[in-house]
Every structure is written in C-alpha cells, then in structure tokens.
Amino acid sequence: xxxxxxxxxxxxxxxxxxxxxxxxxxxxxxxxxxxxxxxxxxxxxxxxxxxxxxxxxxxxxxxxxxxxxxxxxxxxxxxxxxxxxxxxxxxxxxxxxxxxxxxxxxxxxxxxxxxxxxxxxxxxxxxxxxxxxxxxxxxxxxxxxxxxxxxxxxxxxxxxxxxxxxxxxxxxxxxxxxxxxxxxxxxxxxxxxxxxxxxxxxxxxxxxxxxxxxxxxxxxxxxxxxxxxxxxxxxxxxxxxxxxxxxxxxxxxxxxxxxxxxxxxxxxxxxxxxxxxxxxxxxxxxxxxxxxxxxxxxxxxxxxxxxxxxxxxxxxxxxxxxxxxxxxxxxxxxxxxxxxxxxxxxxxxxxxxxxxxxxxxxxxxxxxxxxxxxxxxxxxxxxxxxxxxxxxxxxxxxxxxxxxxxxxxxxxxxxxxxxxxxxxxxxxxxxxxxxxxxx
Amino acid sequence: xxxxxxxxxxxxxxxxxxxxxxxxxxxxxxxxxxxxxxxxxxxxxxxxxxxxxxxxxxxxxxxxxxxxxxxxxxxxxxxxxxxxxxxxxxxxxxxxxxxxxxxxxxxxxxxxxxxxxxxxxxxxxxxxxxxxxxxxxxxxxxxxxxxxxxxxxxxxxxxxxxxxxxxxxxxxxxxxxxxxxxxxxxxxxxxxxxxxxxxxxxxxxxxxxxxxxxxxxxxxxxxxxxxxxxxxxxxxxxxxxxxxxxxxxxxxxxxxxxxxxxxxxxxxxxxxxxxxxxxxxxxxxxxxxxxxxxxxxxxxxxxxxxxxxxxxxxxxxxxxxxxxxxxxxxxxxxxxxxxxxxxxxx
Numbered sequence: 094x095x096x097x098x099x100x101x102x103x104x105x106x107x108x109x110x111x112x113x114x115x116x117x118x119x120x121x122x123x124x125x126x127x128x129x130x131x132x133x134x135x136x137x138x139x140x141x142x143x144x145x146x147x148x149x150x151x152x153x154x155x156x157x158x159x160x161x162x163x164x165x166x167x168x169x170x171x172x173x174x175x176x177x178x179x180x181x182x183x184x185x186x187x188x189x190x191x192x193x194x195x196x197x198x199x200x201x202x203x204x205x206x207x208x209x210x211x212x213x214x215x216x217x218x219x220x221x222x223x224x225x226x227x228x229x230x231x232x233x234x235x236x237x238x239x240x241x242x243x244x245x246x247x248x249x250x251x252x253x254x255x256x257x258x259x260x261x262x263x264x265x266x267x268x269x270x271x272x273x274x275x276x277x278x279x280x281x282x283x284x285x286x287x288x289x290x291x292x293x294x295x296x297x298x299x300x301x302x303x304x305x306x307x308x309x310x311x312x313x314x315x316x317x318x319x320x321x322x323x324x325x326x327x328x329x330x331x332x333x334x335x336x337x338x339x340x341x342x343x344x345x346x347x348x349x350x351x352x353x354x355x356x357x358x359x360x361x362x363x364x365x366x367x368x369x370x371x372x373x374x375x376x377x378x379x380x381x382x383x384x385x386x387x388x389x390x391x392x393x394x395x396x397x398x399x400x401x402x403x404x405x406x407x408x409x410x411x412x413x414x415x416x417x418x419x420x421x422x423x424x425x426x427x428x429x430x431x432x433x434x435x436x437x438x439x440x441x442x443x444x445x446x447x448x449x450x451x452x453x454x455x456x457x458x459x460x461x462x463x464x465x466x467x468x469x470x471x472x473x474x475x476x477x478x479x480x481x482x483x484x485x486x487x488x489x490x491x492x493x494x495x496x497x498x499x500x501x502x503x504x505x506x507x508x509x510x511x512x513x514x515x516x517x518x519x520x521x522x523x524x525x526x527x528x529x530x531x532x
Numbered sequence: 533x534x535x536x537x538x539x540x541x542x543x544x545x546x547x548x549x550x551x552x553x554x555x556x557x558x559x560x561x562x563x564x565x566x567x568x569x570x571x572x573x574x575x576x577x578x579x580x581x582x583x584x585x586x587x588x589x590x591x592x593x594x595x596x597x598x599x600x601x602x603x604x605x606x607x608x609x610x611x612x613x614x615x616x617x618x619x620x621x622x623x624x625x626x627x628x629x630x631x632x633x634x635x636x637x638x639x640x641x642x643x644x645x646x647x648x649x650x651x652x653x654x655x656x657x658x659x660x661x662x663x664x665x666x667x668x669x670x671x672x673x674x675x676x677x678x679x680x681x682x683x684x685x686x687x688x689x690x691x692x693x694x695x696x697x698x699x700x701x702x703x704x705x706x707x708x709x710x711x712x713x714x715x716x717x718x719x720x721x722x723x724x725x726x727x728x729x730x731x732x733x734x735x736x737x738x739x740x741x742x743x744x745x746x747x748x749x750x751x752x753x754x755x756x757x758x759x760x761x762x763x764x765x766x767x768x769x770x771x772x773x774x775x776x777x778x779x780x781x782x783x784x785x786x787x788x789x790x791x792x793x794x795x796x797x798x799x800x801x802x803x804x805x806x807x808x809x810x811x812x813x814x815x816x817x818x819x820x821x822x823x824x825x826x827x828x829x830x831x832x833x834x835x836x837x838x839x840x841x842x843x844x845x846x847x848x849x850x851x852x853x854x855x856x857x858x859x860x861x862x863x864x865x866x867x868x869x870x871x872x873x874x875x876x877x878x
Binding site for chain 1: 576577578582585687688689691692773774775778779815816822823825826
C-alpha cells in the first residue's frame with residue numbers, strides 16, 4: 094500500500110470511529126442512568142446486575158414513556174473503588190455527571206465515600222438513589238438541608254436503626270421458639286461481634302435491649318473480622334451455657350465461626366447478622382457445617398414478600414446464578430420507583446420528580462416503599478420499615494438450603510395483624526441442642 | 533518606567549541564560565504555564581477536579597521526598613501528617629467556625645506538632661525499624677478517631693465542612709498556586725545549606741555529627757517541615773472534598789505516597805510531583821477499561837520501576853542532559869563541551 098493510501102485509510106478509520114462515538118453519545122432518546130459502586134466486589138456486581146436486569150426489562154417493552162415519546166435506558170457503569178480509595182469514588186461520580194451526562198444515579202456503598210459522592214450529585218441537582226449504604230446520616234442530611242439534599246433517596250437497604258431493630262426481632266422470635274420448644278426458664282444470649290467499626294455501636298445497644306426482652310446477656314466476644322480460628326471464643330460461649338449466639342458479622346469470620354460451631358456442635362442457635370450466610374456459597378464454604386445458622390436477608394428463594402418477589406428472584410437466579418443480594422435492589426429502584434415516576438410526571442426534571450417520589454408509595458420485590466418524615470414533619474427520603482412496608486426476611490440454613498423462616502405469624506405490636514410471607518418455613522433447632530436441653 | 537524596563541530586561545536575561553539553556557528547566561516553566569492557563573482553555577469540571585486533587589497529592593508526595601528522600605528518614609506513615617492536617621482543618625472549621633484560609637495553616641501546624649511527637653521517639657531508630665514505627669502512628673490515630681466518634685465522626689468522618697472556594701475554577705487556582713509555591717519552597721530548601729545537611733545526614737550521619745552539626749535538630753526539622761507541607765495538603769483535601777474521614781489515615785494512603793515518589797524519582801522534589809501528575813490522571817484515563825484498570829496501573833508502575841529504577845524523571849533527565857565531570861553543571865545532552873567550564877562532556 095502506498096503511503097498516501099495508508100493515510101487515507103487511517104483517516105477513514107478515525108472518521109468512522111468518531112462518527113460512531115458521536116452517534117452513541119448524542120443520542121437524545123435515551124435516559125442515562127449511572128450505576129456507581131465497587132464493581133470489583135460482590136456489592137458492586139450486585140448493583141450492576143440489578144440495573145442490567147432493569148434496563149433490559151424496560152427496554153424490551155420499548156422504554157419509558159416520557160411525555161409523548163418513549164425513551165430507552167442506557168446504563169453507564171462507574172467503578173467507585175470506594176473500599177480502597179474514597180477519592181476515586183468522588184472522581185467517578187464527577188465523571189458520571191459531567192462527562193457521561195447521566196440523568197440519574199444509583200449505587201454507592203461505603204458511607205464515608207457516599208457522603209462526598211452525595212455532595213457532588215446534589216450540587217449538580219441529580220437524583221441519586223443510594224443502594225448499599227445504610228447509615229442514617231445520609232437521610233438526616235435531607236431533613237437538615239432539604240433544598241440541597243432533596244435529590245437523595247434511600248434505595249436499599251433500610252437504615253441501620255431499622256436493621257438493628259429487625260435483628261432484635263429475629264432474636265426475640267428465636268428466643269420465644271427455644272423457650273417454648275425446650276422449656277427453658279430464661280434464655281441466655283452470647284453476643285459475638287466482629288472487630289469492626291460498624292459493629293461497635295451495636296454492642297451497647299444489644300446489651301441494653303436484650304435484658305428488656307426477658308433474656309440474659311452472658312458475655313460479649315469480639316473475634317477479628319478475618320479470624321481463621323474462633324475455638325477459644327466458642328469454648329467460652331459453651332461454658333457460659335448460652336442458648337443463643339447473637340452474631341454481628343459482615344466479613345469472613347462469619348464462615349469460620351459457623352463452621353467451627355458446627356464442628357464442635359455448640360448447643361446454641363446462631364441468630365443475627367451474618368453477611369456470609371446470606372450467600373449461596375456459604376454451605377460449601379463452611380463444609381456443610383453452617384447448618385441452622387439464622388441471618389437477616391433481603392431476598393430468599395421461594396419466599397414472596399408480594400407478587401413481585403418471585404418473578405424478580407427467579408429471573409435473577411436464572412440470569413446470574415445466585416440469589417439477589419440487597420445491592421441488586423438497583424432493579425427495584427429503576428423499575429418500580431424511577432420509571433413509574435418519570436412516566437407519571439412526564440418529564441426528566443429532577444425537581445418535579447423529587448416532589449412526586451417523596452410522596453409516592455410504590456411496591457417493589459422486597460416490599461412496599463414509602464418515604465418517611467422526621468418528628469418535625471421534614472422529609473428525610475428514608476424508607477418506612479414495618480408491617481405492610483419493608484421488613485426484610487429472616488433466613489436459616491436447613492440441610493444445605495437457605496430457607497426463609499421469618500416473618501412467620503409475626504406481630505409487630507400486640508394489636509398489629511399477624512404477618513407471614515408466602516413460602517416461609519418453621520425455624521429448625523439444631524438436634525444436638527434439643528438433645529442437650531429437652532428433658 | 534525605566535526601573536520596570538530594567539527588571540524586564542533582567543528577567544529576559546535570566547530566562548535566556550538560566551532557563552533556555554536546559555530542557556528540564558524549559559519543561560518546568562511550560563508545566564507552570566500550562567497549569568496556570570488550563571482553566572482558560574477548559575472549564576470541564578471533571579478535568580479541573582482531577583488536576584485539583586493531583587495538585588493536592590503532589591504537595592503530599594513532595595513532602596515525603598523532603599523527609600524520606602533527602603534526609604533518609606524512611607517514613608511509611610506519611611498519612612499521619614495528611615490525616616492530622618485534614619482532621620484539624622475540619623474540626624476547626626466545624627466547631628470553631630474558622631474559614632478555610634485559617635484552618636488550613638492551623639491544621640498544618642497540627643501536623644507539625646504530630647511531626648514533633650513522632651519525630652522525638654523515632655530519632656533513636658533507623659532504616660527498617662524507623663519505617664515500621666512510623667507505619668504504626670496513623671493506625672494509632674485512627675484508633676483514637678474511632679474511640680472519639682462524637683468529636684471525630686467515627687467511621688463517617690467529619691462532613692459538611694466549608695468549601696475551599698465558591699467555584700471549581702477558584703478551587704483549582706488556589707490548589708495549583710499553593711502547590712507550585714510550596715513545591716518551589718521545598719525545592720529551595722533542598723538547595724539551601726539546610727538541604728545539604730539533610731542530604732548529608734542521609735549519606736553518612738556519623739560524619740555529619742563529627743562535623744559538629746546537631747543532626748537530631750535537623751532530623752526534627754525535617755519531620756516538622758515535611759509535616760507542615762503534608763498538613764497543608766491534608767487541609768486542602770478536607771476542604772475540597774468537604775469531608776475528613778478515616779481514609780485519610782489509611783495505610784494505603786501512606787504507601788500511595790511512597791509509590792508516587794519512587795515512580796518519579798526520590799531526592800528530586802520534582803520527581804514525586806511529576807509522578808503524581810502522571811499517575812493520578814492515568815488512573816482516571818484507565819477508566820475506559822474498568823475491569824483491568826488497577827492491574828494496568830500496577831503494570832505501568834512495575835515496568836517503570838523495572839527499567840528506570842531511579843525513577844522516571846531522573847531517567848528522562850539523564851537522557852536529555854548530562855553533567856559536566858569537572859564543574860558538575862548540567863548541560864544539554866547534545867553538547868560536547870560544558871557551557872560553563874568548556875570541559876569535554878563525552
């Protein structure tokens with residue numbers, strides 16, 4: 094090829110590339126949604142998977158009706174790298190807004206990173222649904238400075254105060270079952286929390302609440318969050334004759350603890366938060382020793398919070414081969430909150446959408462979502478918790494299957510109606526515990 | 533008017549005889565001009581954000597070089613100064629209502645104090661022992677941060693503090709001008725008598741002491757100076773990000789600084805600054821391939837360190853300039869004789 098021919102060929106290639114790039118970038122018929130999260134980790138992968146499912150579902154129907162035209166969804170993935178570097182997360186957020194020119198944002202996980210990301214999104218007046226961070230402060234900012242932070246909404250999970258409250262409800266439920274089934278006079282509880290900052294405030298709360306629930310705290314243990322051996326703690330717990338081990342685990346110690354407790358056949362039920370136990374791979378990871386571990390979860394196979402749960406969970410499992418985690422609620426945010434709001438408002442105008450969403454009550458696969466106001470009547474854009482709204486589910490490992498066990502005839506207050514989600518099963522007590530206590 | 537023309541002619545002469553004679557100096561001048569003119573060409577908020585943060589981290593990297601590169605006091609816990617600067621500025625702004633122009637220098641003084649606190653016990657240690665001890669200090673401070681959540685915000689940090697300035701362009705100019713000023717000061721320090729003593733302490737501390745110089749005082753001075761500059765960068769960071777969180781004290785922050793400095797070339801000041809201006813935007817540029825972004829970044833760093841063990845900028849400088857064997861003055865690589873003493877260069 095002659096030199097001038099080569100030049101023309103290269104120029105043509107550059108031109109074609111530029112034209113194709115411009116065509117995609119300048120498309121006016123799409124709604125751009127930025128999905129931001131730690132994409133190299135399960136949390137970010139869940140966020141992206143949920144959003145992908147949402148976009149595919151909406152686009153298959155032709156898109157979202159905005160006024161008199163249909164607009165398809167275009168997702169923009171942004172790796173926030175926030176576990177390692179919160180500065181990186183803010184750069185990713187700025188890029189989404191100024192370069193990718195997204196209309197809406199979903200995601201975020203680590204609160205320390207989400208707060209500056211929130212500032213950037215609010216400054217640009219972009220609606221940002223948080224799907225990952227549970228800290229109350231994120232929504233308190235809305236109440237304190239509504240005009241600046243009104244574009245923030247909590248997507249999932251519900252706030253950490255409600256997360257703690259739910260785990261106490263689970264503890265009370267299991268305590269009542271043990272008391273009744275094993276005829277125990279007073280339930281003894283061992284608190285085991287990993288050495289991590291997020292778990293610190295939960296310990297005094299548990300120590301204060303558990304006696305009020307008619308149970309006795311026999312001790313607090315704090316293994317490392319990455320501990321590979323917890324036999325010392327387990328031996329001490331066994332000696333304390335605890336009936337329930339209230340777990341507060343998010344890291345790999347959740348696997349170690351469950352495996353060794355199973356191996357030693359500790360006669361106590363594990364109840365509380367164990368993020369590892371929420372994953373499908375937990376059974377294999379504990380070498381089948383994680384039986385009877387009870388934890389909080391957002392979704393469970395074969396448990397239906399409402400009619401939207403099963404189609405979502407089944408499709409997600411079929412598509413991605415695992416049960417959706419709470420970070421996959423990017424799906425619910427896009428399909429059940431954002432899209433209907435845009436269609437009803439008929440515009441992408443952030444202010445109009447905020448005014449609509451904050452008063453809207455929408456149903457999603459994990460429950461009905463309504464936004465709260467604080468004691469002074471100020472909008473917080475935090476989610477309502479409780480019967481008829483979001484509750485999460487309690488799940489227990491039963492012979493290799495993660496089974497939904499809560500809510501099962503749960504009454505939030507003595508006057509409240511009983512709640513039972515379709516597909517929940519009775520809680521199972523470990524046989525070695527029955528053997529020890531049943532007389 | 534005559535006086536003005538005199539100074540103008542003097543400036544022109546200096547530029548002609550001191551700057552244009554060496555490519556590295558021309559590059560530095562171009563770097564200054566480009567940074568100062570960037571907002572004239574673009575108002576892209578993302579780009580300005582990247583270069584604002586780059587400038588902040590450039591101060592941090594240069595301050596590490598001043599302590600660990602020049603004085604040889606290997607500090608693996610440089611995040612301590614950065615974190616103290618950030619937290620002090622945030623606390624002063626949030627609880628005392630002091631504006632950023634007051635909190636940043638005061639935060640830097642806090643970092644100087646922390647430099648003294650860690651400098652005094654660390655003066656007995658050298659090499660690996662010093663490095664490991666300094667590594668512990670930001671971890672200790674992080675423990676204090678979590679132990680006092682009502683004051684420090686615990687895991688959330690201190691948020692909602694005042695902005696550095698009203699607009700991104702102003703933020704940019706503040707950080708860039710501060711960075712250029714502080715890096716020039718650091719470079720001048722290393723070129724001064726004090727800098728020579730720092731350098732000598734690294735090479736042979738015993739010989740320096742034998743010369744009657746109080747090395748303890750100079751090592752403490754190095755800790756304080758480095759702490760001051762790193763504290764300024766921490767304060768700028770807190771007000772730009774509007775948060776001072778535990779991530780400012782993380783071990784990864786300390787190691788990032790070391791990577792920047794070694795990548796650019798230690799004992800140079802300009803090397804770490806240049807490295808930050810390459811590596812920080814590079815990490816952003818690599819977002820086009822998000823899955824392999826960190827891996828590609830690591831490969832680039834490894835390749836540079838493998839083939840240019842003295843650092844990228846030292847390697848580049850040695851390619852375009854050479855030192856006169858007689859008078860030690862640098863010359864363009866193309867010259868055969870020294871521009872000052874006319875000695876043969878080849």
